[in-house]
Amino acid sequence: MxxxxxxxxxxxxxxxxxxxxxxxxxxxxxxxxxxxxxxxxxxxxxxxxxxxxxxxPEDISDFSITANPVDIYVKHSEQTESNLLSYANVEIKVDDFHPYLRPYRYYIYLKILNYPKGTELTTLGLQKVGVGGYSILDIAIDKDITFFDEPMEIQGIGEDGKTHNITIYLSARW
Missing domain, CATH: 1.20.5 (Single alpha-helices involved in coiled-coils or other helix-helix interfaces)
Incomplete structure (x- = not known):
């Protein structure tokens, strides 16, 4: 076994x-x-x-500025001879970086820092815009003036002292 x-x-x-x-x-x-x-x-x-x-810190809240369009092309036409001016407009929009977590609670003042010779601004002096708002910049260009990609700087100044700039470019031709 x-x-x-x-x-x-x-x-x-x-x-x-x-x-x-x-x-x-x-x-x-x-x-x-x-x-x-x-x-x-x-x-x-x-x-x-x-x-x-x-x-x-509280300074995390901030804003941004955008322009639509950024490149503006104005073509003078025969119809501008009676007015002596050609016109264009730009929408300047102000947005919030942190709209839900840390919203920007101040107004923003928009102003033009520089613009080409022969250009007149018909609306935007020093405008007060809230966050999420926009402003329309109307531009009048003398018909005798031609230029290509001339910079135009727009500055946004918040009531708390923060500043942001955006540059748009103007072209005017016959």
Missing amino acids: RKSRKGAGGGSGDENKMPPKEQRQWYENALVLTVAGSIIVVIGQLAGTIIPIMYG
Whole structure:
């Protein structure tokens, strides 16, 4: 008769096998670790960006100025001979950098710093615009004047002293 050696060594050799999936610890599952790590990274990124904006220094709130169009081409025509002027207009828009977290709560004053010779501005002197608002700049150009890509600088000055500039370019030809 043959005797098995089961009793002598103490087991069937299953001690080195991995436990079934249901019995594994949570940290042994790669998917759980990947998802948990991703969630921690996302929370860290949000905390690193939103918290400094919401609770940081007050000067994080700011505005920007955009112009539409930036390049203005005016073609003098025969009809301008009676008026002696050609006209163009530009929409100047003021936007908020952080409208929900740290909104800019001041008015912005728009003014023209320089413009080409032979150009008259018919509307924009020193206009007060709120954030999210816009102003229309009407430009009249003498019909005897021709130029190409002359810069015209517009400045926005916030009531708190912040300033931003934008440059538009004018061209006038026959």
